[in-house]
Amino acid sequence: MTQPRHTALVQSLPASVPFVGPETQERARGAGFAARLGANESVFGPSPRAVAAMADAAKDAWMYGDPEVFELREAIASHHGVTAANVVVGEGIDGLLGYLVRLLVANGDTVVTSDGAYPTFNYHVTGFGGALHKVPYAGDHEDPRALLAKAAEVDAKLVYLANPDNPMGSWHDAATVQAMIDALPAGTVLALDEAYADTAPEGAIPPLDMTHPRVIRFRTFSKAYGLAGLRVGYALAHGDLITSFNKIRNHFGLGRVAQAGALAALADQEHLSATVARIIAARDRIGSIARQNGLVPLASATNFVTIDCGRDGAFARAVLASLVAQGLFVRMPFTPPQDRCIRVSVGTEADLDLFAAALPKALAGAADITVS
């Protein structure tokens, strides 16, 4: 029988996906992971107040969530000193990035990012027919100057910067990011992914300025707030840009349980502070383990540490494969030259004990495999 007539764009899209989940790997292994250190989740968990709020909201789950997400938007606005008109809440930053791309990018429109930066952004750009231009990292950092130059050259509708960066964990200071904002080409929107803002050091995040029409900043409850499994992200921008999301978003996409959990999490800043302290301590320990094994941990402003394995991608992939085979879920950058590294999310003491035990074996095994 005749097949569905997919759009030409959809026919052109690959079947591959940005990330394979740990559960998929566990099913393939036939065994669970002993430590889950690959998706930059917060093993320290959400606020107990958020857990209680979710359990409470579960009883009311027969009611749709407020499609205006009013209370949560008000609370976010108050937290950041902006107005609710500057806030859109969505199904994680992933969902919001998809909406932003859809708002701006039609077939052939140009978009700029860094080669090796967040692949889900690229997935959305490709998915809406955008022409993606990539510039190299400058060392272990995304390169604002190169991004700006490329955006001007190709007349980009959208440019992406993550600060702090994933997968490298690096960051720019606020002045550098502000200089990028100030030098944005006319007509280019900056998607400033600040998923890791909560774990960044003082002075890394420029002040919020909701008067700029072309800067949109993404935040999330998935990282330091420990609510990756709830799927709540938000974006802060000029009211005009925020309003345009209402033309296309899934208005009932954010459920009652998710809104309640995020609201309670936001209200518990003590838990957030305590979690950030634990994240910093765990980062330090991952760094120590790396150094004890002769590797170089990169400075991190995130909830993970990227470890330079000191050789090429084949070597780092062998190290990663051994860690995975030993029951640790970890990931690594996809793109050279960043793929000389592995990326380890913060874990509990017990998680990092396992990592400390597994890494020497992984390095020894990788050295055997990759010496030819």
Next chain:
Amino acid sequence: MTQPRHTALVQSLPASVPFVGPETQERARGAGFAARLGANESVFGPSPRAVAAMADAAKDAWMYGDPEVFELREAIASHHGVTAANVVVGEGIDGLLGYLVRLLVANGDTVVTSDGAYPTFNYHVTGFGGALHKVPYAGDHEDPRALLAKAAEVDAKLVYLANPDNPMGSWHDAATVQAMIDALPAGTVLALDEAYADTAPEGAIPPLDMTHPRVIRFRTFSKAYGLAGLRVGYALAHGDLITSFNKIRNHFGLGRVAQAGALAALADQEHLSATVARIIAARDRIGSIARQNGLVPLASATNFVTIDCGRDGAFARAVLASLVAQGLFVRMPFTPPQDRCIRVSVGTEADLDLFAAALPKALAGAADITVS
């Protein structure tokens, strides 16, 4: 400063949204509703096992949900006697309808629906640039023959049928729907919205046939399962069509809490059966209240009853406004001639006591207002 360059399509979209939520109305009223009977939610609530599963999963909410939604897809497949390859789970039927439209509809592609049928489907079609063609209802029913004739006439890529129907509560028997499937124009996909399948009478739902490449059937946990606030819907179709969703969907869009809640709800078919019995009893009572007030309740296969107020749209709107002013959240069809009706979702005994008390006043007031 220069504004963001939205796509031409986005610039053409209206700012209006398909549904205003009850919370928005409550904020405007400055008071909560006494009964929530307007969004076809299940006031009888989710399975206690689902509530417990959500509360349990809340503690684990620091972990992303499985992006393959493996366990839930397996359970859904088993429940329906299909394979997991025939199942895609998403952020409510709303979210899945958006994905389906995006898969098939590019600028100017034709889509057919009924005038007065589910507006969120239309929202997605317009949002992706589709050309929407509408055919009238045949009485209180969507009209499969007219839909087919129009689909053939305009070479539609997609045609929408809800069975049972929202907002009228009516349904076709399985043979009628099967005849529509069998007569689908080559190249037309049928989006068969079966959100209310669980409350439909025996013989209304045609057997699942996953060999047809161009029929996709939508189900949800939002209605009889009582989990509207969790946002989990699914679609059943040929594996090739299901696979194409993976090219565009938000892979991490369905959180761990949502997956756990839906899985537990599906496992509790006793709760579902008991809920359906309560829904049927409440439908009967709404019908009695309508008749006691001289109105005609339409036969319903859903969790709501559409009540013919016997006059024109202005009259029904006045009845609705009075009910709302009396603290009852209810809605009504948007489009003539269906807008001679109001639509009342099933409620508790207490909810329906309020409705029984409010309706006579609403009718008296509306008669005063609309007699000129």
